[in-house]
Amino acid sequence: MENKFLKNFGIKNVPTWCPGCGNFMIQSALKNALVSEGFSPKNTVMVFDVGCNGNGADKIEGNTVHGLHGRAISLAAGAAIANSGMKVIASSGDGATFSEGPGHLIHAIRNNYPMIFILHNNENYGLTTGQASALTKKGAKMNASPDGVYLEPINAMRFVLSLHPSFAARTFSGDIAHMTAIFKEALKHDGFAFVEVLQSCPTYNRATPESWYKERVKYLKEDHDASDILAAGRLADDLEKEIYLGIFYKDSSRESFLKMIPNRKNVKTVLKDEVKGYNAVEYL
């Protein structure tokens, strides 16, 4: 297994994250899931946002793109459309996803692009030294919020569920086994798989440190009906006392993007293999 890791998604460059950063665990879990699901750098592309997690773009051996702040989802969607034979995984932080580019998330869910999106929710802007995000707890004293955040935070999972996603799961960076299991399910999903990772940020997130989460996280029970969107919403609501982890909602009946478009339904090839000269007169 160790040898396989070195060949597939190994690490050559020393990560630059703070000691105790949730990114170490997320990266390990993702590699676990990819390798155990049979993926290799040959059939995988990882698209990174700008931020702490984005600094991991050159810390994992595989096809990676280090793109713009808030735009990872759209670049990844374009890539996924061009070659459906590749597994495309985008990841962004809470600032990127819910402030810089929430439109991309909304429409990616609606279009059900065949890709995984991992929300690194550490409830702050880490790389710019700890400003509040739209997901920071109310009252938390942050860089540039000296009197504490005076706005209510957005509940990421509630928001996503309101859009009728085809796959929505939440996990926690303090639990590698759970993250791995969730990522594995996301990798199997054909469509837009939203995975929120509650991520510890030992440097800037003092409001909800790892220990705070550890006291509160609960796992969705085995009898949770992942096809019941209303039940999913109720369980996702609490981010204070009992914070549930697991697959909240899944709708496999929804077709992924390329299968929805009428003109691509019966096409067997992928776009990148169709680039050649065409006779324009046929389309006059």
Next chain:
Amino acid sequence: MNRIRIKITGQSGSGLLSVGEIISSAIGALKYYVVTDREYPSLIKGGQSCYIINVSDKPIFSLSDGEDILVKIEKESEILKNGVKIFGGDATKMALECGGSAIMQNMVLTGMVWKILGFGLDALEKELKAKFGNVAKEMILKNLECLKKGYESVETEDGFWNLKVSGGGTRENILMDGSRAVALGAVACGVRAYFGYPMSPASNVLTYLAEMSGKTDMVVKQAEDEITAVQMSLGAMYMGARAFTATSGGGYDLMTETVSLAGIMENPLVVLIGQRPGPGTGLPTWTAQGDLNLAMHSSHGEFPRAVIGLGDAEDSFRLMAEAFNFAEKFQTPVIVLSEKNILEGKISVSRKVFEEKLKIERGLREGVIDGEMRRGERYKITESGVSPRWIPGEGNEYYFANGDEHCENGDDTEDSEKVREMYEKRMRKFSAMKEEIPAPEIFGVKKDADISFVGWGGTKNVMRDIIDLYAEKGVKVNFLHYSFVWPIEEKAVKDFFADNKNVNLIEGNYLGQFGNLLETGCGVKFKNRLLKFDGRPFFVEDLTKFIDKNLKNRANGK
């Protein structure tokens, strides 16, 4: 025959568009050369709109200001002696008399114009049947009746112009607007995905590609905003497809961060800007050449890029392939500029243009690297600055496509020496690109012209007409036209200035952006500048006025 100018005016949404379309395509089918444009306000209904048709039995490329036949849909009929003016009041009455609806006055008016031109009714009937092919038969019959009524209401034997049945053009001419030509060019050069967000005057590119997608199997996606459209294009290009997006200046403003990302990722990217006057919302439905500086200087940081200006429908078809070839070979953004009146105006183009097999150059590394999976040197330092590029997943090398400064193997770096090397490598591509830029084209005499012009994009249309017009008078006019406006091919303009003594600038903006570029970059100096920035294209009369004055002043030693 000189040109005949037909203008149809009326409220937006009153059906004048269909009158214009039917007349122009019916005349085109009779082998005349046709140029059309639409002038309309940014409204759905109401407000005065106008459809302009210029017809000639010789090739024409631009419009003349004014009209010989004026159709005013909401006014009473009247005939004036300095031209024929038809007004539409009784047309409604006639349509109702035929058992048609009030809107069928369009058909009555079409019939009137047709009679005035002196054509037989059958050609028009044929065109109408083709246009309304899928409409109920009863409906077509009513329209034909209205057409006949209008035709017969004009009392003249041969029409005022007594035109021959055939215009003498080539049989294969088709009427083509720039948007459709762009779409066809994209299809022909292997574009497999289009991501767009509606914005005048680029929206028709989206519409045409969407309408064709049932046959092309292209993915045509209306994205949620311009940032998404350009990001998806970039992602699809990264993955090895050909993809692009089109917008106008305001939409492009939103895309500029992504253009910069493509610059450092060294990823091919093609974006088309359909120009209209700015700033702000400006004049959304009018034309301009004001976004050259935007295309050249947009986006933070320094990186090489090419800017291509489309001049007409033929350029729009051919140069789309060139844009992709340059973007892929040099792994960098290519900005394509078009103009509202090129995108929406129609022009007679030989069908043969679209039969051409466009050259496709992808600049991808040849062969597949096998063996153990390993990281490839995607940003290898080379003399030309162009590093090997391959499609992710093909072969056993993966790579980091890095938007942060990086080393040859894609790793982040902040090391001063390595940063400098990579920066210089990227910028060297500009010189490499410059060597492959095609030379600009000279229209008219090569040297010793009485008056000369330099320009880019759509100004070549009016210049071609002007060169012919003055040749008939024995005045030598020539024109140096740039399609690749950046990087600049310098020799041609220097030679042009050496060979011609009265060189002027023609450009559709206030600053003379391209002129400034040539003056500062190539050491040339224009005698005068003909600039237009009121939303209208250059008309023949703009040029005759300028040239006549210029030549008179020179004759007087001024």
